[in-house]
Amino acid sequence: MATISDVARTAGVSPATVSRVFNGGRVTAERAERVRRAAADLGFSPNRVARSLRMQRASVIGLLIPDIENPFFTSLARGVEDAAQRTNLSVVLCNTDEDVDKERRYLDIALAEQMAGVIVAAASRKRTDLSALAARGMPVVAVDRRPRAAAVDAVMVDNQHGGEDATAHLLERGYERIACITGPAGASTSEDRLAGYRAAMHEAGVSGEWTRAHTRHADFRVDGGYAAMRELLALRTPPDAVFVANNLMTVGALQALREAGAEPPEFGILSFGDVPWASLVRPPLTTVQLPSYDLGASAAALLQDRLAGSDKPLQTVVLRTVLRARASTAGPGGGGEPA
Amino acid sequence: MATISDVARTAGVSPATVSRVFNGGRVTAERAERVRRAAADLGFSPNRVARSLRMQRASVIGLLIPDIENPFFTSLARGVEDAAQRTNLSVVLCNTDEDVDKERRYLDIALAEQMAGVIVAAASRKRTDLSALAARGMPVVAVDRRPRAAAVDAVMVDNQHGGEDATAHLLERGYERIACITGPAGASTSEDRLAGYRAAMHEAGVSGEWTRAHTRHADFRVDGGYAAMRELLALRTPPDAVFVANNLMTVGALQALREAGAEPPEFGILSFGDVPWASLVRPPLTTVQLPSYDLGASAAALLQDRLAGSDKPLQTVVLRTVLRARASTAGPGGGGEPA
DNA sequence: GGGTATTGAGAAATCGATTTCACGGCGCTC
DNA sequence: GAGCGCCGTGAAATCGATTTCTCAATACCC
The missing domain is CATH 1.10.260.40 (lambda repressor-like DNA-binding domains)
Structure with missing residues (x-):
């Protein structure tokens, strides 16, 4: 060469x-x-290596996501990648597996490799520590989940609005005893979606006691959704619909429903986040659609802005969700046709 | 620092x-x-950058895959990543989108960044060109798809055996007019799976003319599977079962079947490669399970071997598939329970 | 005891780019 | 015409590691 x-x-x-x-x-x-x-x-x-050494900065950005097998994050990754490619940045994809230690290792690598910047969907709101990066002046953008007390740019989903929207939809369709399966306590996505659910329920005149009794925290995985749904069905006052706060847990919840002989849409089910192959599920699922691709693209844009030297005040971009009504929430009367 | x-x-x-x-x-x-x-x-x-400059080799390997949204490849990517992490190699994931030009750009980056090596699931058997890498002495491992006439190590799936196995299973369950939807002509995975199908049909005494008339080439995407299935159903002698050569096309084929009112297992359907959320599909799908994770892990191991300076003769590792029988191929009589 | 291996360690070269510094030439001003 | 400043240029320093070269000290052999 x-x-x-x-x-x-x-x-x-x-x-x-x-x-x-x-x-x-x-x-x-x-x-x-x-x-x-x-x-x-x-x-x-x-030679990019020599250039990086001299410039003390590489033309690579790190993307840390908690679960590479979740289509939400792969779609987000594509958003980042497509945007980055336009300015000749390469993207290193790191799968943290929702594990704070693994995440810390990757953050160390990002420092050692002198990556230009990092986009992080944090594994934990409390325990993810971005201060070392900030101290070295490495630009960081939080995406989807905001680590607590970190002074970084962020791109978020309007989770509370989405949760409220979803719950209101269920109420409107005639369900009366709506339960909620949300993510780990402490995760901002969990809490915000839950808050939306509570707000809508409150608005509809349901007691806070009732909603609390019909709320379950799980782990954003299939098995967690399954277990939570079983618990809810075993209650003395079982729900007639459920708002599930992420796609994978919805898959588990569906399984539990099926085993219990409860069939949508008599039993309403609504997923926050698109379930891939949603069309295969019978009946088709009503979902809150997340702007996953745009989330990634916006985060990359924000990062590139910082790399170019922008010293605007910190920004948080919030993207709205879109409710996609399908047959799984047609109403307890039955009836409804797939959209 | x-x-x-x-x-x-x-x-x-x-x-x-x-x-x-x-x-x-x-x-x-x-x-x-x-x-x-x-x-x-x-x-x-x-400082890894300084080290790379001096050593003329980075501690990063590139992984080029054609579709980051296909769970088969994300699982493969995890296999690579987990194996690489054990020797402190980072993995740069590059999504080539089945696009030879995009792939070429990434290969150029791999050279410019002086990556330690590359693992490639080639976008095209004919047009993917690995010679520039070989010329620069960069170790390359082909995975899943072997680029034609490239002298590289490879990790493959025994596609022909898998196809044969699958077809034999359908025959055994009593289906008689078995069609095949395979991938693009020219792709080694398409051809090998098709060859397995043909071999099994031939063995069962079905004429080559019949199988040829009931074979369709599509593009490994959902829409392609849908279109191909519709074509097959419109034939004068429509099939009573179909062997679909990849997971995404199976999703499309299922959709077409549903629209046509054909229900498994009266109409048998078998997918090459696991369909994610397979449990959601009713009835559950019989699949040929691919060792996607191990494919990645083996490829990484092979690459690390080369990086360590091994000059063994070129190797090709072939991994076997496993047939997972479920209800979608219970037989034209109906009946069968989910596994 | 003299001469040769062997070993440990520091000085300096090296990888390939960017960037500072110094300098010569030119144009402008008063 | 002397002085000032700007411009374009090349030489050399720099980034931070690895590796070669060199040398001194010790071990070993006859």
């Missing part, structure tokens, strides 16, 4: 001049042209 | 000695101890 010195020699100039040609220094047109031609002839492309 | 010189100064030795302590040179025990303590005190960890 040709180096900058090779180009310089071929063009009859110094390496400094070659560098200036490509990085916007002042060079006379005639020389610049000679350099460009030499570079083209030799197929020169600057 | 502490540098190697800081450590050297603190320990009262030269940077060379510090390097030797960490990279296995000969150093007296007493000095080595001093260095280690100094390094620990300062929280020293070597």
Whole structure:
């Protein structure tokens, strides 16, 4: 591979001049042209490793997500990737597995590799620690989940609104005893979606006692949703509908419903976040659609802005959800056709 | 961040000695101890960028996959990642989108970033060109799909055996007019699975003419499977079962079946590759399970072997599939219970 | 005891880019 | 015409590690 010195020699100039040609220094047109031609002839492309060493910054950004097998995050990842590609940044995808230790290791790598910046969907609101990065001046953007007390840019979903919307929809369709399966206590996504549910229930005149008794915290995984749904069905006053706060738990909840012989839409079920292959589920599922791709794209844009040196005050971008009504919430009367 | 010189100064030795302590040179025990303590005190960890520049090789490997949203590939990616992490390699995940140009760009980046090696699930058997990497001596492992005429290590699935197994299973369950929806002509996975199907049909005494007339090539995507299934159902001699050569196309095929009022298991359907949330599909789907995780893990192991300097002759590892019989192929008589 | 291996350790070169510094040439001002 | 400032340029320093080269000290052999 040709180096900058090779180009310089071929063009009859110094390496400094070659560098200036490509990085916007002042060079006379005639020389610049000679350099460009030499570079083209030799197929020169600057060694990114050497550049990183000198610049103390790589052209790679890290993307830390808690679960690579969750389609929500893969879609988010695509958003980041597509946006990053436009400015020649590469993306390193790191799967933290909802594990704070694994996450910490990846954050250390990001520092050691001197990545240009990091986009994080934090594994834990309390225990994810971004201070080391901030201390080294590495730009960080939080996405989907905001780590507590970290002064970083963020791109969030309007979870509370989404939860409220979803619950209101269930009420409107005639369900009366609506339960909620949300994520781990302490996760901002869990809490906000739950808050939306509570607000809508309160608005409808349901007692706080009732909603509390019909709320379950699970782990955002399939099995957690399954267990929570079984618990709810075993209550003395079982629900006639459930608002499930993420897609994977919905899959588990559906399984539990099926085993118990409860069939949507007599029993209403609504998922926060698209369930992949939703069309295969019978009846089709009503979902709160998350702007996962845009979440990623916005986060990347925000990061690039910082990389370009912007010192605007910290920003938080909030994206709205869209309710997609399908047959799984057609109403306890039965009837409804797939959309 | 502490540098190697800081450590050297603190320990009262030269940077060379510090390097030797960490990279296995000969150093007296007493000095080595001093260095280690100094390094620990300062929280020293070597700058990977500087190391890469000097060593002319990064501790990053590239993983090029054609579709990050296909669970088969995300699972494969996890296999690679888990294996790589054990030797402190980071993985850069690149989504080529089945697009040869995008793939080429990523391969160029791999060269420019001086990645240690690359694992590729090629976008095209004919047009994926790995020769530039080979020329630069960069280790390459092909996974799942073997690019034609490239002299690289490879980890493959025994697709033909899987296809044969699947088809034999359908025959055994009493289906008689078995169709096949396979992937793009030219892709090794498509061709091999198809070959397995043909072999089993031939073995069962079905004419080659019949099987050819009931074979469709699609694009490994949902929509392709849908269209192909509709075509098959419109034939004068429609099939009573179908072997679909990948998971996404199966989703599409199911949709088409449903619209046509054909219900498994009267109409048998069998998917090559696990369909995520398979349990949600009614009836549960019989699948040929692919060792996606192990595919990734083996590929990473092979690559690490090369990185360690192994010059064994080129290897191809072939992993077997496992048939998982469920209710969707219970037989045209109806009846069968979910497994 | 003299001469040769062997070993440990530091000085310095190296990887390939960017960037500072110094300098010569040119144009402008008074 | 002397002085000041700007511009384009190349030489050299720099980033932080690894590795070669060199040398001194010790061990070993006859």
